[in-house]
Amino acid sequence: VLIRSSLKHRGNDWRLGVDELDTDNPVVRTAIKAIVESTTTTEEFHEEDFVGVAQVIDTLVPNLSLARGQFLPTGVESLSADRQGSSTPSLFPISKGNRQEDLRRAVEFFLPRVLGELVGGISAYVVTQLRRLKYLGPLRSYPPRHLAFAQYHDPNWYAGGGYAWDRVRQDRSIREQVNAWLSSPTRMRTPYELTIRQLISPDESYDSLWDGVQDIFNRLSEGMNPENWDELTKSIPSEEVSLSETPSGLEAWDPDTFVQVLMDRLKAGETDAINDLVLRDVYRKTVVSHRDVGIGVSQVLPVLVAAFSANQETVAIEQPEIHLHPALQAELGDVFITSALNGKNNSFLLETHSEHLMLRIMRRMRESQMNSLPDGFPRVRPEDVSVLYVEPETEGSIVRAMPLNELGELVKAWPGGFFEEGLREVF
Numbered sequence: 001v002l003i004r005s006s007l008k009h010r011g012n013d014w015r016l017g018v019d020e021l022d023t024d025n026p027v028v029r030t031a032i033k034a035i036v037e038s039t040t041t042t043e044e045f046h047e048e049d050f051v052g053v054a055q056v057i058d059t060l061v062p063n064l065s066l067a068r069g070q071f072l073p074t075g076v077e078s079l080s081a082d083r084q085g086s087s088t089p090s091l092f093p094i095s096k097g098n099r100q101e102d103l104r105r106a107v108e109f110f111l112p113r114v115l116g117e118l119v120g121g122i123s124a125y126v127v128t129q130l131r132r133l134k135y136l137g138p139l140r141s142y143p144p145r146h147l148a149f150a151q152y153h154d155p156n157w158y159a160g161g162g163y164a165w166d167r168v169r170q171d172r173s174i175r176e177q178v179n180a181w182l183s184s185p186t187r188m189r190t191p192y193e194l195t196i197r198q199l200i201s202p203d204e205s206y207d208s209l210w211d212g213v214q215d216i217f218n219r220l221s222e223g224m225n226p227e228n229w230d231e232l233t234k235s236i237p238s239e240e241v242s243l244s245e246t247p248s249g250l251e252a253w254d255p256d257t258f259v260q261v262l263m264d265r266l267k268a269g270e271t272d273a274i275n276d277l278v279l280r281d282v283y284r285k286t287v288v289s290h291r292d293v294g295i296g297v298s299q300v301l302p303v304l305v306a307a308f309s310a311n312q313e314t315v316a317i318e319q320p321e322i323h324l325h326p327a328l329q330a331e332l333g334d335v336f337i338t339s340a341l342n343g344k345n346n347s348f349l350l351e352t353h354s355e356h357l358m359l360r361i362m363r364r365m366r367e368s369q370m371n372s373l374p375d376g377f378p379r380v381r382p383e384d385v386s387v388l389y390v391e392p393e394t395e396g397s398i399v400r401a402m403p404l405n406e407l408g409e410l411v412k413a414w415p416g417g418f419f420e421e422g423l424r425e426v427f
Contacts, residue, residue, distance in 0.1 A: 161302025
C-alpha cells in the first residue's frame with residue numbers, strides 16, 4: 001500500500017483525504033531520496049535522515065488530499081496555502097548544524113508535487129491497461145440470421161461476442177484462421193467454412209443486369225466469332241465456356257456462361273452490395289446459417305476471434321470451454337498459448353471449470369522442458385502461467401495460488417480433488 005485515504009467532509013465539499021503515507025514503502029523512500037539529492041545541496045541521503053523526514057510527513061499528511069478523477073485519483077493536492085505559491089527555490093541549502101530541519105523543509109515543499117506526479121502516473125498507467133482489456137462473458141450472443149445487421153439487434157454487442165461475427169465478416173485473415181479451426185481433423189471437424197455472400201437490392205441490380213443482357217445479344221446479333229469474344233469472356237474459366245460452330249445464335253453459349261457474364265457485370269456495376277456472413281457446407285455445396293448448425297460453433301467463434309485478433313491486449317474470458325467437447329477444450333489451450341506467446345504479447349485472464357484446458361497447458365510446459373514440443377509451438381515456462389483457485393467460504397472467497405514447476409506439475413496438491421480425472425493428459 002502506498003497511500004491510504006478516505007472520503008472526508010471539509011467546509012461545503014467532500015474530499016478524498018490522505019490518511020496515511022507508508023514511509024517504509026520502497027517507492028516512497030526512493031521518491032524522498034530523489035527529492036533530497038536533486039533539490040538540496042547535500043550529496044548523500046542517509047538512513048538516519050528518514051527519521052526526521054518521517055516526522056514532517058506525519059505533519060504533512062493531514063493537509064493532503066487526492067485529486068478525484070472520473071475513475072482514479074489524478075494527483076495530490078495540498079491544502080496548506082504556504083506551499084501553493086509559484087516561487088520555487090533553485091536549491092535548498094543543507095547546513096551541518098541544522099541538517100534535519102533543512103531536510104524537512106525541502107521534503108515538505110516538494111513531496112506533495114512528487115506524490116502528485118507519482119499518483120497521476122500510476123492512475124494513467126492503470127487506465128491505459130484497462131483500456132486494453134477486452135471482456136467476453138460466458139453467455140455468448142446468438143446473432144440474428146443475417147449477420148450484416150446483427151449489431152443493431154444485440155445490446156450486449158461486445159461482452160456477448162456479437163462483435164466477433166462482424167470482425168470475421170470484415171477481416172479475411174481472421175476468417176481464414178477460424179475456418180482452419182472449424183475444419184481441422186484434430187479440432188472441430190465440421191464440414192463448414194465461413195464465407196461472404198453479397199446482398200444486392202433488386203432495384204439497384206436492374207440496370208447492371210440489363211446492360212449485361214443487352215451486351216450479350218448485341219454481340220450475338222453481330223455474328224461475332226469466338227476469337228472476337230475474348231474481352232467479354234476473359235473472366236470466365238475456359239472449361240465453363242461452350243461455343244458452337246455457329247456463334248451467331250444463342251446456342252453458342254451455355255447457361256453457365258450467361259450467368260457468369262451477368263454476375264461479372266453485376267459486380268462491376270455501381271450497386272451498394274452488403275457483405276453477409278454465412279456458413280457453407282463444403283461437401284454438399286449448400287449455404288446455411290449459423291442458426292442451422294450446432295450451438296458449439298456460435299459459442300466458440302467469439303473465443304477464437306478474441307484470440308486471433310488480439311495484439312498486445314489483455315483478454316478476459318469467462319468459461320471459454322462452454323458447449324465444447326473435452327477434446328476441443330484441450331485444443332483451446334493451444335489457441336491461448338499461441339496468441340499469448342507467439343509474438344503478439346497478449347495476456348489472457350480465463351475463468352474456467354475445464355481441467356482439460358488446464359491439462360493441455362500443463363502438457364505444453366512439460367514438452368517445453370523436455371524439448372518435445374510440436375513444430376511451431378512457443379515454449380511455455382512457469383513464469384508464463386499463473387493458476388489461481390478461488391474457493392468460496394461463508395464470509396467471502398479464498399484465492400489460492402497454485403504454482404506449477406517447469407514440468408507443468410502442481411507444486412502443491414489441488415484442493416477438492418479437482419484433477420481426479422484426466423491424469424492421462426499429464427502422465
